[in-house]
Amino acid sequence: MYPYYYSPCQPPYYYPSAPYPYYAQNYRTFPSVDPSKFIVSAKEMEGLMTNASKLLAKMAESRQFSYNIMTAAQESNQAKVESLIQSTGINNIPKVTYNPDGLRLIFEAKGDTNTSLALRLRWT
Structure with missing residues (x-):
């Protein structure tokens, strides 16, 4: 006998159970994999992370540098914030919002x- 679903509001509904191999089959086909673009993206990310690491190290070790960035950001002085970041010597200047x-x-x-790295730093 087939398994059934019983609800007090409806009469029992009988449904046939499919054999196990029916569920085990994979009907999706996937395209062949080409990792070349993925490898290029990973290499670009290494460069981005190097720049980000250099900037974060400067922020972490210099209290005056961090103070200057925070002050310029609170005054909405975008040019000053960008020039301070550029003064660290990184060659990939990030887009800055605050x-x-x-x-x-x-x-x-x-x-x-289209590789990007986003960092959020909090000061409150």
């Missing part, structure tokens, strides 16, 4: 892989 809670930095690779 709000009363902190700073957001988005490093984007220059290639066509």
